[in-house]
Amino acid sequence: MGYKVGIIGGDGIGPDVIREGLKVIAATGVQLDTVDYDLGGVRFLRDGTILPDSVVDEWRGLDALFLGAVGTPDVPPGVIERGLLLKMRFDLDLYVNRRPFNFPANNVDFEVIRENTEGTYAGEGGFLRKGTPHEIATQGSVNTRRGVERCVRYAFDLARERRKHCTLVHKTNVLTFAGDLWERTFNEVALEYPDVATAYNHVDAACIYFVDSPQRYDVIVTDNLFGDILTDLGGAISGGIGQASSGNLNPSRTGPSMFEPVHGSAPDITGQNKANPIAAILSGAMMLEFLGEADAAARIRAACSQPVSGSTTEVGDILAARV
Ligand code: IPM
Ligand code: MN
Numbered sequence: 001m002g003y004k005v006g007i008i009g010g011d012g013i014g015p016d017v018i019r020e021g022l023k024v025i026a027a028t029g030v031q032l033d034t035v036d037y038d039l040g041g042v043r044f045l046r047d048g049t050i051l052p053d054s055v056v057d058e059w060r061g062l063d064a065l066f067l068g069a070v071g072t073p074d075v076p077p078g079v080i081e082r083g084l085l086l087k088m089r090f091d092l093d094l095y096v097n098r099r100p101f102n103f104p105a106n107n108v109d110f111e112v113i114r115e116n117t118e119g120t121y122a123g124e125g126g127f128l129r130k131g132t133p134h135e136i137a138t139q140g141s142v143n144t145r146r147g148v149e150r151c152v153r154y155a156f157d158l159a160r161e162r163r164k165h166c167t168l169v170h171k172t173n174v175l176t177f178a179g180d181l182w183e184r185t186f187n188e189v190a191l192e193y194p195d196v197a198t199a200y201n202h203v204d205a206a207c208i209y210f211v212d213s214p215q216r217y218d219v220i221v222t223d224n225l226f227g228d229i230l231t232d233l234g235g236a237i238s239g240g241i242g243q244a245s246s247g248n249l250n251p252s253r254t255g256p257s258m259f260e261p262v263h264g265s266a267p268d269i270t271g272q273n274k275a276n277p278i279a280a281i282l283s284g285a286m287m288l289e290f291l292g293e294a295d296a297a298a299r300i301r302a303a304c305s306q307p308v309s310g311s312t313t314e315v316g317d318i319l320a321a322r323v
Helices: 014-028 041-047 053-059 080-091 145-163 180-189 203-212 224-236 280-291 294-305 312-322
Strands: 003-010 032-036 064-069 096-103 109-116 126-127 136-139 165-170 197-202 219-222 246-247 258-262
Touching: 003 014, 014 064, 014 203, 014 280, 014 294, 041 080, 064 280, 080 180, 080 312, 096 197, 096 224, 109 145, 126 246, 136 203, 145 165, 145 180, 145 219, 165 180, 165 203, 165 224, 180 197, 197 203, 203 224, 219 224, 258 280, 280 294, 280 312, 294 312
Parallel strands: 003 032, 003 064, 064 258, 109 219, 165 197, 165 219
Antiparallel strands: 096 109, 096 246, 126 136, 246 258
8 A cells, every 4th residue: 555645736847747647756666645636726617616614624644745736816806815825834734844945056054944824825804995095904923832833943953954054044133022022932943953053044045045145045034924035036046937846745754745836736837738847846855855865756856857858748758767
């Protein structure tokens, strides 16, 4: 019997890149028992379903979830993002969003550990006097000591397996409440890791360093929204967003973790067999590694580290042959 994996191909190019991801995983010999879930913008437009609680409960018994991309232009912003993707992250307590970047040509070899259940994503806030000239909208940032600390610990543990360097990225000079909690937590946890060197960068400066001197980074830990933005930039400096993989992890393993490419559903190129499946394939490698299949994961990564070009299906075929 293989690992039980829920598949959410989703919208646009999502199902196509996931198909190639599964093709390459199959080529490693690792067996998956997959269950397909028809969810995303298209499903929502068809019958109003986003993500029922009963489906989340079903997922709790799985080993992992593998997701392509969700979202369609005809659905208003926020509906699928909050109702599906963020609901998954919150309900399954996927508190670490791990996003590795590796592009030797640009001296890029680092990982971003993005806090994945709090910050401005938590949904705190609301409207007052909506639609009037005196309208007020607030959107708070939620930062709990526990939530921050568990991400910071994950980052230090990861740094220990890598080059033993961990950078906190925040905006402590302006966000004096949240930034203070993050900085104190980071500094206290650092005391337990005397073998890991530390650094701190403001997020705006980090944007410059990503472009000018990315070799300074090994592991970065940061808040949810900063991590969202920085990881798109990370994709841009490391061969494009078509290569950027991610794991939404529950390191406590109280349920399945979810693996997805960083990119979206790309409606502009849907159905043309030209989406780059490498981000999904590398996300599949991260899934295998998390499941304990380190050897198969390493083979997929090695296959992806050599140049490859062609259509979506051709790239999948070539990489499957290489592993
Ligand atoms: C990401 C995406 C999501 C996010 C959106 C689609 C909700 O941009 O995974 O980076 O903001 O986290
Ligand atoms: Mn993003």
